[in-house]
Amino acid sequence: MTSITKTPISHNESIRSNKKKIIVLGSGPNRIGQGIEFDYCCVHGLLAVKECGYEAIMVNCNPETVSTDFDIADKLYFEPVFWEHIWEIIEHEQPYGVIVQLGGQTALKLAKKLHERGVNIIGTSFDNMDIAEDRGRFSDLLKELEIPYPDYGTAYTTDDAIEVANRVGYPVLVRPSYVIGGQRMRIVINDAELESGVLSLLKHLPGNKILIDHFLDRCQEAEIDAIFDGENFHIMGVMEHIEPAGIHSGDSNAVLPAFNLSPLVITTMEFYAEKLARALNIKGLINIQFAIKDGKVYVIEANPRASRTTPFIAKAYQIPYLNVATRVMLGENKLTDFTFEKKLTGFAIKEPVFSFEKFPGVNKELGPEMKSTGEAIRFIKDLRDPYFRKLFKERSMNLSK
Secondary structure, X not given: OOOOOOOOOOOOOOOOOOOOEEEEEOOOXXXXXXXXXXXXXXXXXXXXXXXXXXXEEEEOOOOOXXXXXXXXXXXXXXXXOOHHHHHHHHHHHOOOEEEOOOOHHHHHOOHHHHHHOOOOEOOOOHHHHHHHHOHHHHHXXXXXXXXXXXXXXXXXXXXXXXXHHHHHOOOEEEEEOOOOOOOOOEEEOOHHHHHHHHHHHHHHOOOOOEEEEEOOOOOEEEEEEEEEOOOOEEEEEEEEEOOOOOOOHHHOOEEXXXXXXXXXXXXXXXXXXXXXXXXXXXXXXXXXXXXXXXXXXEEEEEEOOOOOOHHHHHHHHOOOHHHHHHHHHHOOOOHHHOOOOOOOOOEXXXXXXXXXXXXXXXXXXXXXXXXXXXXXXXXXXXXXXXXXXXXXXXXXXXXXX
C-alpha cells in the first residue's frame, strides 16, 4: 500500500488589495422563507458599493444567483454563509465594514457575532437590529412609544407559556425570535395545543425566547417598506394584503398601492412607521407589518433589513431603491439627494409562488409559517380586473368564516 503524505497549503490565491473594502453577505441557498428576491437586493447593493469607490466583496454559496456571477462583485467568495467561513474571510480581507441588511434573515442572524468581534456593521447597529428582532424587546419598545400592538408575554417553559396565554386570551400566536419565514410559528386555541407547540419549539430551537401574542382574528394586514437616513424618512410603498392576518406575508398576495384602506388608516401606518424608524435609529431599510381591526392599527413586527417586497416595490415603481438604500447605509448620500418619481399606472400585485407539486406530502393549508418558494408580479389597470376580483372575493369569504 502506497502512503500519501499531505503537504500543508502555503499559498492563498485570494490576493488582498489596498482598497477600502465592503463585504456583502448573501442569503445562501434558495429556501422556503427567503429566495431569489434577496439576490436582487445583493446585486444592486454590490453595484452601489462599487459606484461609491469601495472594493465590493460578495460572500454567498448559491450557483443559481446573479450575485455569484464573476463580474458582479470585485471579489467573490463562494462559501457557505456560516460564521466560521465568514470570520476567516474577514480576518484575511480586513474590510471597512460588512452589510447584513441585503441577505435576508440568514445574513441578519450573523450580526451578533460580527458585533461581538468588533466588526463594523454598515447601517443600522446590532443593538437596534436586536430590539426589532427580539420579540419581547420590540413589544416593550412599542409600549414605550404608545403604539398599539397585540397583548403579549414571553416564556421559556410550557408552564410559563400556558400562564401567558390564559392572561392574554386565546387564540394566541406562538413564535420564536430570529427565525426565517415564520419558522415554527403556530396559532393555537387551547392549552393542549399550546403545550404541544412550545415543546416542539424547545426541541428544535433550544434556549430561544418564545413570544405568546394574542392573535387578532379576522382583520386586515398591510405593510410598509421604507428607508431612513437618520434625519429623513421615505416610504417606498404601502401594500395591502389580500389574505387576512394569520397568513404569512410571504404567502399573501400584496397589492401596491393599498386599495381598500382609509386615508386615516394609511396616515396612521405611516406615522407609526416613521416613529419606529427614528426610535430604532435605522440607517437604511426597514419593513413594518400591521394588522387593522375595527379601524384601529396595530404593529405586528418590524424587520430592520430589506424584505422580500423591496424588489417588488422597486420594480413596480421603477425606482432603484436598493441602490439608494445602500448609499444611505454607507453614509455616502442623504435621501434629499434623490428624487423619487413613481411610475406605476394602476396597481401591482405581488403573487406568491408555491411548489406543492414537487412536495406532494406537504400540508397545503396556509398559516403563519411561510410555505411559498418565490414570488411574481402581476400588473392590473384597475380594480375591475377579473384576477383581482377573484382574489378579493376569496378574501371576503375567508374573513366571513
